[in-house]
Amino acid sequence: MTPRNDKSAQQQWTAARIPDQRGRVxxxxxxxxxxxxxxxxxLARRGAHVILAVRDEEKGRRVAAxxxxxxxxxxxxxxxxxxxxxxxxxxxxxRLHADRPxxxxxxxxxxxxxxxxTLSAQGYELQFACNHLGHFALTGLLLDLLTASGADSRVVTVSSVNHRNRKARIDFDDLHGARTYSAMGAYNQSKLANAVFGHSLHQRLTRTGSAVRSVLAHPGYAATNLQLNGPVGLWRVVFGRIGNPLLAQSPERGALPQLYAATAPDVSGGDFIGPDGMAELRGGPTxxxxxxxxxxxxxxxxxxxxxxxxxxxxxxxxPSRAVPTA
Structure with missing residues (x-):
């Protein structure tokens, strides 16, 4: 088990150290x-049954294949x-409730x-809707299934180092950017909302005696399609064309904090896992x-x-209960 505050030990943590996930969904x-x-x-490599929740099913099937x-x-x-x-x-x-106990x-x-x-189907600003509201609703709707799992069920909410941006705030008077819209400002708002949600969920789960753990993670700076397909204009050049090749770590390295949060035995509810390098942009999970x-x-x-x-x-x-055994 990795010591809670031993960064040098956690830096050595890789996906090869994920515990056996057989029997877990x-x-x-x-x-x-x-x-x-x-x-x-x-997760699949370690035996988990993984449900790929994707917007494009055909792409999801190709990835699964x-x-x-x-x-x-x-x-x-x-x-x-x-x-x-x-x-x-x-x-x-x-669908999950019909298929899974x-x-x-x-x-x-x-x-x-x-x-x-851009507005969502319900008329909300897209980043706030997708990054925060969709995950808030999904977690609430699946919480009974997580509770039924017993003592080691987890919700891992992925935020960003951007939640610490000095300009990041939740504008409760203009959540959807109807009066003033900044693309990166709305992104930072949604990532701060992720962090607020994960922390608030932990507090509420703890107060009610639930064994479900709410854990936060962020990947640092990882090279993904997020930077190439999302930002427009100068932001796309800065993040995607220049930043990704020069500064970013691979998706496999960037995923380590959320994998650690999802599987490491020593993770507690309320923990926030991110890279241990300079400015938390790169490195091993800590x-x-x-x-x-x-x-x-x-x-x-x-x-x-x-x-x-x-x-x-x-x-x-x-409160959580153990899964009945046959």
Whole structure:
């Protein structure tokens, strides 16, 4: 077991050290590319049954076929999920409830980055809708399945080092950028919302005696399609064309913090896992600090209440119980 504060030891942690995941069921959102694909591949390699929650089912099936070609015994399932459409989130939840008595791990990984202002199916700003509201609703709708799993079920919410940006804030008076829209400002808001949500969820789970663990992670600077397909103009040049080749680590390395959060035995609810290198941009997984804004009680309360109202999802907080044995 890795010591809780031993960064030199945690730097050596790789996907090869993931414990045996046989018998565990994991949902990974955004599993068809980037960090989600790397996470799916690593979990499948260790025996997990991984549900690839993807917007494009055909692409998801191609990805699953590619993993199976590498790992013939991989246990994979492809399900459609468009996090920017709350009807799709509910349909995904209904399907899982019909097929599964419990769920062990939910990795809230999918995201969009800095597109031109776009509205979701329900009329919400796309980044706030996809990155935060969709995952908020998904977690609430699947919490009973996670609770049924017992003592080692986890929700891993993937934030970003950008949640610490000095300009990052949740603009409760203009959440959807109707008056003023900044593509990167909205992205930073959504990543701060992820951090606030993960922290608030941990607090609520703890208060109600649930054994479900809410853990946060961030990948540092990882080279994925997020930077190439999302930002427009100068941002795409800075992040995708220049930053990715020169500064970013691979998706496989970038996925290590969320894999650690999802599987390491010594992870506790409320932990935040990120890279241990300079400015947390690269390196091995270690425990890092939340920005003060992410743990602010009033911000957490307001975001939770507004998220409930916008998604019409209420969390069924109940103490966990062990999965019945045959």
């Amino acid at each position: 994991c949902v990974v959102t955004g599993a068809s590319s980037g960090l989600g694909l790397a996470t799916t591949r690593a 590619g993993i199976t070609a590498e790992q013939p015994d991989a246990r994979l399932e492809v399900c459609r999920l468009d996090l920017a459409d709350l009807d799709s989130v509910r349909a995904f939840s209904d 419990h769920l062990d791990v939910l990795v809230n990984n999918a995201g969009v980055m800095a597109p031109p202002r 425990r890092v600090e939340l920005a003060p804004a992410a743990s602010d009680a009033e911000t957490g309360r307001r975001l939770w209440e507004i998220s409930e109202r916008l998604t019409d999802v209420r969390f069924p907080f109940t």
